[in-house]
Amino acid sequence: MAASMKKIVLMEGDQFNRLTAVRAAGSDRKGYQLWVFRCECGTEKILRVKTVKNEEVRSCGCLRRLLYRRMGLVQKRTFTYKGETLSQAEWGRRLGKTRERVRQLQNEGRLKDYLDKHL
Secondary structure, eight states, X not given: OOTTOOOOOXXXXXXXXXXXXXXXXXXXXXXXXXXXXXXXXXXXXXXEHHHHHTTSOOSSSHHHHHHHHHHTOSOOOEEEETXXXXXXXXXXXXXXXXXXXXXXXXXXXXXXXXXXXXX
């Protein structure tokens, strides 16, 4: 550990935003303390203690997804065609295309026409 780094004291059960400290997980190659944190959604992640205490990290990523969804910024990952709802990946497998190509068609508003033509 570098001489200028202070060890941050953390206890199991300490709460930081949506994260709860579970157990120590050593340190990374730069000497920063790592801990396992459990998010309110149930996901466990190994994170640098410094980033959690400084509020650079507030959740496992679920908070960002939730906020984006509320703002309408998350792209739909499913598409309903003739009463059948499938994920972009499933439509891609069915069409012999990649999920990215299906997403592109969906974003351009051309997926329904493409499905009409190829199914």
